[in-house]
Amino acid sequence: MTAHDITLHAPDDGIAEGAELLRVDDVTLRFGGVTAIEDVSFNINKGEIRAIIGPNGAGKTSMLNVINGFYHPQEGTITFRGEKRRAMKTYEAAASGIARTFQNVALFTGMSTLDNIMSGRSLKMNKSFLAQMIYFGPARDEEIEHRRKVEEIIDFLEIAHIRRQPVGKLPYGLQKRVELGRALALEPDLLLLDEPMAGMNLEEKEDMSRFIIEVNETFGTTIALIEHDMGVVMDLADRVVVLDYGKKIADGAPAEVQANQAVIDAYLGVPH
């Protein structure tokens, strides 16, 4: 199957390509006395690949957690598709079209690859409890309809051979791929990837980069990713935001950020 046969796509939200999809305004997140994120503002435009980078402990993952409603910032606002929101449950974020993957794979280990990706379709399935009890009829039709979509994802990610295997037994690289598949099954508007290439070898990184670019181009999904591999970030990202100790220190095109003195200092340190 080529990318052209894929019927999955980001929802049509009426936002033009390149217009603002999500804006983070002056967000501050504290855990007791620790300030994880301090007064950070940036935006993500429709259709772009936006990278969030920074040294360890900079608040990148916290930032993703704020965006998808897992943490609630003490100050600041998040505007998604022109709607301002502050405290939101994670399942509401999922319903509004935000999907994500985790730094340490968070798959449903007791379920097969197929069921894991099917689980991403949960929000789109709505047959009643009664229909599910009988199964034959509406519930089965719905199941098959979504199975088709899931098979598209399985083909796209080249994981057909592990369809029936429990994901707990899969090698790490494949687990990461299944997790991407599960997020894609939501057909999200905005896909948050938390270190999609951590712990991968060069070949796996190249595969993953290819998938990310294809998702962005063929599905039309906007992507925000955290990544430590600068080569990958510079190649993939349209724009990069740099965090250090919870503060934003740079924002712009990869080349600009690369030349920014504050960024170089944050990564390499400054002489005392």
Add this chain to the structure above:
Amino acid sequence: MFYREAGQFKTNHKADQAIFPIFQDRVGLSMIVAVAFLVPMFGSDFFLNSIMIPFLIFSLAAIGLNILTGYCGQLSLGTGAFMGVGAYSCYKLVTIFPEVNILIHILLSGFFAAAVGCVFGLPSLRIKGLYLAITTLAAQFFLEWCFIRIRWLYNYNDSGAIEVPNSTLFGIGISGSQATPTARYYAVLAIVVLLTWIASNVIRGRIGRSWMMIRDMDIAAELMGIKPLNAKLSAFAMSSYYCGVAGALMVFMWLGAAEVESFNIDVSFQVLFMVIIGGLGSLIGCFMGAAFIWALPIIIRAFPGFIGLEIGAATVEHIASVVIGALIIAFLILEPHGFARLWQITKEKLRTWPFPYS
């Protein structure tokens, strides 16, 4: 050799989604169901009454607990009490609407257990694991207290027990002292087959997946759009429904009369053992676990007499306890995931036999 799926191609998703996509599995299941319906022709009344009927009833309770613990990951020690809710509400239904058929009452009584289960499931939204088990333990003791103190539940009779009136279906007695074990067995079997089929349908659909998502990784489940409230409470409701129906069956189709001791913490533990030994997250495991925990002690107790040994009843009882304890320990060391996993491994081996690496 005979268990091969070679040549059984699936050309559409419908065929591939079937519960038993392999032809031999379908044949095997049909045979088991057929045998189950033929059992009364061969089995004695003792066999039906002391082994088969309670085995089926406990299997149903184990399915109930497995839905909650095995599929949704919420540990519960309140099974016995939820069974009691089913039994007492069935008794009240029979008292209030004596003209309605008993089978309908039994199926309805599960809904009362489901409602109570939902209430005691609410803490699961905040509490996890062993701590949740303790709150369900509170449910067990609270409900036991209710079964004693709320005299309305047993119609203010002095014994404090509930007794089963005679009732019929198509003119044949199916519960009470007039009913034959065969009639009761068929009533129980019909309900168990129906509810097992429903459980397997729910488990493989969206709701079953949402339970397993909560079990495996609740944070990720929420990020997929699952509301923990809906998933956990639906698991508590369905689990308690099954336990409630099992409790009603226990009194009305097996014991004939019951009091609060029939639903004490021992029953909760017994069902939990069935689920653990059978295999968490497996329906067939529920039946295997129930067979092991319920039928094995009876067989072991009968064994000395069978080979002609003269041992006192008390000694046999003690020996049985020791043997069963040792068997449970040995089994859990050899296969911690229960009979269901053992069954699965056997099938995997059979598929490739005699070429282990093909």
